[in-house]
Amino acid sequence: MIMTEIKAYAAASKEDDLKPYKLERRELTPDDVKIDILYCGVCHSDLHQVRNDWKNSVYPVVPGHEIIGKVMSVGDHVENFKEGDLVGVGCLVDSCQECSSCKDDLEQFCENGATFTYNSPDKHLGGHTFGGYSEAVVVDKKFVLKVPENIDAKAAAPLLCAGITTWSPLANWGVKKGDKVGVIGLGGLGHMGIKFAHALEAHTVMITTSPDKSEDAKSLGADEVLISKDEDQMKKHAGSFDFLLNTIPVGHDMNPYVGLLKRDATMVLVGAIEPLEPLHGGGIVMGRKRIAGSLIGGIKETQEMLDFCGEHNVVADIEMINIQDINEAYDRLQKSDVKYRFVIDMKSLKES
């Protein structure tokens, strides 16, 4: 059973702007939750996928995986959600539930292929999945998250991707009170990294090339700002970090950052999904240092993050837009001209 005529915005090809589009969604199955979408964050991945930067886009692309909404209705087997609940949907809407990654609550690494919220093969209707730039979505109950009622729902949207992407490495590598943690790069991801590291009571250092970001970094929770182009400052901090969260979204030279790590400490990359400049083997051999990657997070961990955000009142810094302004927002996003995340008010779509 199919619902048709659901309002959305889509790109028809990589050259196209996003335009109004009508999509199909499945009707509720017994395990599904139907969600009225209130807000949807704008992730840099949306832009990459719309423009086919990763060469895996299937058109039309309806982006959006930072979804906040209200439950409209639930299937017969759904017990944890009821009409009216404030919920979230992130980057994942399904996985096999049987492989070792799924059993370890790491559905993002599902060995049979996780179903991503958009641009992923759709097991129910065929074709591919459509994201949150739309009025409503139907999602398996296992992939629906409870959003604490006490936080600003609009500003919670980016938690579903930027939030979990930065939370997961901090949690997985056990960052704790008193650790010296560096967050490299101040954008959508970096600003969440600072907020989380600060809320975890780590000594939080913003590491950036731009001195003019210092004040912002401090107001977000950084205890210190380290300008990575300043060799004296870099020397002063050499070998002193317990953990580095590297949010730089493009290829770059990791060597200066490796020099900042303590013995046995790790730098985790979450942004650069492309070739990096040559790493010097000596930099990691001396001090037994580690470099790792991390990809979003599993559903259990995402719920833990949202609960933490409820307890510590952590949300993203956002700029609200209407869906009609999405193409202009993409242009600004490409120039990093946003502090620090656009969120679409989906009322603008419904009332259009």
Added chain:
Amino acid sequence: MIMTEIKAYAAASKEDDLKPYKLERRELTPDDVKIDILYCGVCHSDLHQVRNDWKNSVYPVVPGHEIIGKVMSVGDHVENFKEGDLVGVGCLVDSCQECSSCKDDLEQFCENGATFTYNSPDKHLGGHTFGGYSEAVVVDKKFVLKVPENIDAKAAAPLLCAGITTWSPLANWGVKKGDKVGVIGLGGLGHMGIKFAHALEAHTVMITTSPDKSEDAKSLGADEVLISKDEDQMKKHAGSFDFLLNTIPVGHDMNPYVGLLKRDATMVLVGAIEPLEPLHGGGIVMGRKRIAGSLIGGIKETQEMLDFCGEHNVVADIEMINIQDINEAYDRLQKSDVKYRFVIDMKSLKES
């Protein structure tokens, strides 16, 4: 107090061959052990230092940090060693004993600068330290290792560097029975890696570019051989390794090996102390994979390795040479023409 006229072989400059040389050593202090050197392994580092490849050589260079000998005499405060004991000295002869690395039994990372066995500032006599291509050496008791009497003393020499360099990552990353472990590169380090992984009862896979090394790898203990240039074989093994020990001694492309790792698994580099080819960030982000370095090992861990070698009868495969043949051996070493480690019979020096 100084002993003079100790016979050795040294390089006087980076252009020079190794030649007979007379060096000075300190007399025993109360904490020292004086060792009659029986055998000294030839490490690739010896060649690098003699030729100043790392730009930190101080001449004359007397190489050698894979030392096996008999205790000649001990200082008044030495209780664990006595005349006639079979002992070893590896890459380290001193460290501060006070920093966090020393307290964690990782003297190789001493934050105040470990004293390496040769080409390192000498705290006792000034100048720099001289290695094992000599008849005798005086070493602080904390840096002297007990060599099990049941193993072949000659073939134990390479355990002091090649052995601990490959043992330490296997031990530190907790490689255990049944793990699928890949050893990349079959040289002095790689052959020890295979022997150790096999002795630890891991499913041991030799990963090499050269099909003609297959038989040797199997006779050393490899359960399987994976030819890294064979794309079909690489695909078959993709995502299947619990641990990779990368012994390649030069810069190379890590990306194909990263593809072999399981989720959350680590590849440890022990050989390439130089720039590597560009790593693709996506390779570690997908699967939360890790790349790390490792440098020799601490003294406690080196003793544990030697004890393990005694229990499991693990030694290196060696070719014995006389000190007079050392320059020819270096030429062959540079062409990887040795299975798998030269060891100098120091009788040839004493009787010259």
